[in-house]
Amino acid sequence: MKKKIVGDLDVTEFAYDLEVSSPGRINLIGEHTDYNDGFVLPAAIDKSITMRFRVNGSNTRCTIKSKGFDSVLVVDLAKIDKGTEGWHNYVLGVLNEIQLLTQGLKGFDCEMETDIPVGSGVSSSAALECGLAFGLNELFDLGLDKWQIVKLGQRAEHNFVGTQCGIMDQFASVMGKKGHSMLLDCRSLDFEYIPTDMDPYVILMLNTNVKHNLSTSGYNDRKEESSSGLKIIAERYGVPNSFRDITLDMINECKEDLGDVRYKRCSYVLEENERVLKAVEHLKNNDLIRLGKLLYESHQGQSKKYEISCPELDFLVDFSKNWEEVLGARMVGGGFGGCTLNIIHKEAVDSFVNAASEAYKKKFSIELSSFQTVPSEGTAIIKRHG
């Protein structure tokens, strides 16, 4: 094997003890509802991060090598501080959270590569967090269960990355099941696997390849706007501070106190929750036409009421409306860029992608990319040696 040195580090591919795969996710419907005690309907996808691990014999020295970024992160477990480079904080955050929960972590080497488009709203970040936590749990027999892995991934993002995300992405990455989406009640954390085979329709993702600067600050702002709106309503009616304990009538009656922005945010959350539950009924009844309509309504809410869309996403959703083979489309994930999800007849995929790419390029001078996906298994071991 040929030695490869980056800086003073030997980054030759190593013989590993364990190989883990951790998927990204889509979300059929239910956006920005997770941190609002609401419902979501995500699925793990057939794009994932692959992570190979080995115990390196050191007590505290860890190396994490990313093939995509061609860089190595070296961590001393005795002293974990926030880093400066993008993906480092996901890793550092996870290591820090594991250390807070267990004593069992020791030095390891990890190399990783991914085919999940990064920064595209399909949660390459949760895949990384959960793959790392899951792999280390197996490697060092830390005794964490799946929900602990989900929640520590979320905390890593809160504490080290700075996005006050909900639970959906980590949940979908870890709990995903082939052929199923998952209805998650983000208040109780109860969930149900929903068979999601749409044949002859398929799930097509169109990637705007834009990520507007607002993506972190806008996300946190939305969280603040919805929760401060909720507080006003809950106080006025003396009900618990949860979107599950208020009604649209209450929101309407508080319209003046809420002001325009908070009014829009709060009513969106309740409407989106209702759409998720209806979507599940339509999926169960194989009524894809009604499901598709809900996707369009959902996007309308995200664009006009929650204001997390952007011109590129709106353009692609509007474009799809001219195609009868597309039953529905909407933005996916945190918003302000990333992908649209389209439910489209399988025979129309190629011509639709060609036409959308041409129109998108003409309008924005940006290349569109696309991929088809299917609901897939969650984070899992691929191979173990020894």
Ligand code: GAF
């Ligand atoms: C991001 C967050 F990480 C999720 O928790 C969720 O809020 C999503 O945006 C919007 O639905 O992916």
